[in-house]
Amino acid sequence: MPQGKPVAVPQDGLTTRQRRNRPLLMLHTGEMKGKSTAAFGLALRAWNQGWPIGVFQFVKSAKWKVGEENAFKALGRLHDETGEGAPVEWHKMGEGWSWSRKQGTEEDHAAAALEGWREIARRLAAEQHGLYVLDEFTYPMHWGWVDVEEVVATLRDRPGHQHVVITGRHAPQALIDAADLVVAMTKVKHPMDAGQKGQRGIEW
Amino acid sequence: MPQGKPVAVPQDGLTTRQRRNRPLLMLHTGEMKGKSTAAFGLALRAWNQGWPIGVFQFVKSAKWKVGEENAFKALGRLHDETGEGAPVEWHKMGEGWSWSRKQGTEEDHAAAALEGWREIARRLAAEQHGLYVLDEFTYPMHWGWVDVEEVVATLRDRPGHQHVVITGRHAPQALIDAADLVVAMTKVKHPMDAGQKGQRGIEW
Numbered sequence: 001m002p003q004g005k006p007v008a009v010p011q012d013g014l015t016t017r018q019r020r021n022r023p024l025l026m027l028h029t030g031e032m033k034g035k036s037t038a039a040f041g042l043a044l045r046a047w048n049q050g051w052p053i054g055v056f057q058f059v060k061s062a063k064w065k066v067g068e069e070n071a072f073k074a075l076g077r078l079h080d081e082t083g084e085g086a087p088v089e090w091h092k093m094g095e096g097w098s099w100s101r102k103q104g105t106e107e108d109h110a111a112a113a114l115e116g117w118r119e120i121a122r123r124l125a126a127e128q129h130g131l132y133v134l135d136e137f138t139y140p141m142h143w144g145w146v147d148v149e150e151v152v153a154t155l156r157d158r159p160g161h162q163h164v165v166i167t168g169r170h171a172p173q174a175l176i177d178a179a180d181l182v183v184a185m186t187k188v189k190h191p192m193d194a195g196q197k198g199q200r201g202i203e204w
Numbered sequence: 205m206p207q208g209k210p211v212a213v214p215q216d217g218l219t220t221r222q223r224r225n226r227p228l229l230m231l232h233t234g235e236m237k238g239k240s241t242a243a244f245g246l247a248l249r250a251w252n253q254g255w256p257i258g259v260f261q262f263v264k265s266a267k268w269k270v271g272e273e274n275a276f277k278a279l280g281r282l283h284d285e286t287g288e289g290a291p292v293e294w295h296k297m298g299e300g301w302s303w304s305r306k307q308g309t310e311e312d313h314a315a316a317a318l319e320g321w322r323e324i325a326r327r328l329a330a331e332q333h334g335l336y337v338l339d340e341f342t343y344p345m346h347w348g349w350v351d352v353e354e355v356v357a358t359l360r361d362r363p364g365h366q367h368v369v370i371t372g373r374h375a376p377q378a379l380i381d382a383a384d385l386v387v388a389m390t391k392v393k394h395p396m397d398a399g400q401k402g403q404r405g406i407e408w
Contacts, residue, residue: 027392034232034242034387041241044248045271049404067249071279074288078278085278182392183238188231189386200253 025155026165027175029138030184035167038183039133040068042165047075047085051130051163054123056116057092058136058168065135086130091116113140117151127160138168141175152178229359230369231379233342234388239371242387243337244272246369251279251289255334255367258327260320261296262340262372269339290334295320317344321355331364342372345379356382 026042028035043053055072057065069090076088091098093112099119117140123129140146152174155164166175176182230246232239247257259276261269273294280292295302297316303323321344327333344350356378359368370379380386 028238029392030390032387033385034238034245034389037245037248038238038242038389039245040248041238041243041245041272044241044244044275048271048274067252068245070252071248071289074282075275075278078282085275176392179393181237183236184390184392185238185242186234186388186390187386188233188380188388189383 022180023158023161023163024180025178026163027138027171027179027182028165028167028185029169029171029176029182030186031169032185032187034185035169036065036068036135038185039135039165039167040065040072043072043131043133046131046163047072047079047088049130050086052086052128053088053131053133054120054129055088055090055133055135056120056137057090057094058113058116058134058140059093089129091119110140110143110145113145116140117146121154124154124158124162127162129162132162132164134164134166136168137166138171138175141172142168142170148172148174151175226384227362227365227367228384229382230367230385230387231342231375231383232369232371232387232389233373233375233380234390235373236389236391238389239373240269240272240339242389243339243369243371244269244276247276247335247337250335250367251276251283251292253334254290256290256332257292257335257337258324258333259292259294259337259339260324260341261294261298262317262320262338262344263297293333295323314344314347314349317349320344321350325358328358328362328366331366333366336366336368338368338370340372341370342375342379345376346372346374352376352378355379 026039028038043055046053053072053076055069059065069092072088072090075085076090079085079087093109093116097112097116097119100115117137120132120134124132141148141151156178158164166179171182230243232242247259250257257276257280259273263269273296276292276294279289280294283289283291297313297320301316301320301323304319321341324336324338328336345352345355360382362368370383375386
C-alpha cells in the first residue's frame with residue numbers, strides 16, 4: 001500500500017515530478033529467500049510499463065529460477081506477438097552468456113562474470129533496457145571478480161532512465177552507499193529448520 | 205542458490221520426499237517493500253509448474269499492483285489459449301470481489317474482507333488452487349475483521365497439496381507460529397528518506 005509522504009524534501013533543484021521519476025538503483029540483500037523473487041516481481045511491473053527488461057543471472061545452476069525464466073520468456077513472446085507489455089531478454093552465466101561466442105564451453109567463472117559485467121556496462125551506455133535485473137551479482141563483487149568501484153561508478157553515472165535491481169548476499173558497502181533503495185530479507189522462520197528440503201515450484 | 209542441507213531431520217515418520225513436497229504456508233512480513241513482489245515472484249514459479257493460481261487482494265486501491273495484475277492476467281490468457289503454464293484468477297476487494305454479486309456497490313470493508321476469507325476457505329476445502337496469494341491479508345486479521353484462530357485452523361487443516369502465501373505487516377503471532385516459512389522484509393535504505401515519492405513501474 002502507499003506509504004505516505006517522504007520524510008524530507010531534498011534541496012537538489014529537482015521538481016517533485018523529476019525526483020519521482022529518477023531511475024533507481026535497488027538492492028535486495030540479506031540471508032533469506034525473497035531477494036530474487038522480489039526482483040522478478042518488480043520486473044512484472046516493468047513489463048506492464050513497456051520497459052525492455054534485461055535479466056542477467058550470475059549463477060551456475062540452470063535449475064534454480066527456471067520458473068521465473070519460463071514465465072518471463074512467455075511474457076517476452078507475448079510482447080513480440082501482440083505488442084503487449086515489453087520485450088524480455090534473459091541471459092545466464094554457466095552455459096556461456098547467450099550473446100557470447102563461448103557458449104557451451106567450459107568456463108572460468110571469474111572471467112565469465114567479468115564478461116557479463118562488461119556487456120551490462122555496454123548496454124547501460126547504449127540505454128538498451130528500462131530495467132536490469134542483475135541476479136546474484138553481489139557475489140562476483142564480493143569475490144573480487146569485478147571491481148566494485150568501477151561497477152558503482154558505472155551504475156551511478158548511467159545515462160537516461162534505466163532502473164537497476166541487484167540481488168544477493170554480502171553486498172559491498174560501496175554498493176549499499178550508492179543504492180537508492182536497499183531491502184534486507186531476514187529470516188524469521190524457514191522450513192529447513194524443521195528438516196524440510198527445497199521443493200519444486202517453491203524454491204525454483 | 206541452493207541452501208544446502210536441513211539442520212535437523214524431524215521424527216515425523218515422513219520420507220524426505222514426502223517432507224519435501226509438503227504444501228507450505230508462507231508469510232512475507234516486515235515494514236519494507238518486497239513482501240507482495242516476492243509473493244508474485246513465487247507465483248511465477250507456480251505458473252511454470254502448472255499450479256492453478258488464485259490471487260486475493262485485501263486492499264482498496266486498484267492502482268497499486270496493477271503491473272503484476274496485468275502481467276498475471278496475460279499469463280493466465282496465455283494458459284487458456286495454449287495450455288502453457290497455469291490458469292490464473294485475480295480477485296480484489298474494493299470494487300467488490302469478482303465472484304460476488306455485490307460488485308461495484310459501496311462496501312463495508314470489514315464485511316468484504318470476511319466475505320473474501322469465506323470464499324478462500326470454500327476454495328481450500330474444494331482444493332481449487334495450487335497456490336493462493338493472500339495479499340495484505342494480515343491487516344484484516346490485525347484489525348479483527350476475521351477471526352485469527354479460525355483462519356489459522358482452516359489453513360493448518362487444509363486438504364491436499366495447496367501452497368499459501370500471505371503478505372502484510374502486523375502478522376498475528378498465531379499465524380507466525382503456524383507458518384512453515386516466515387520472511388521479514390526489513391529496511392536498510394529507502395528513497396523516501398531522500399525525499400523521493402513512489403513512482404510508476406516501481407511501486408505499482
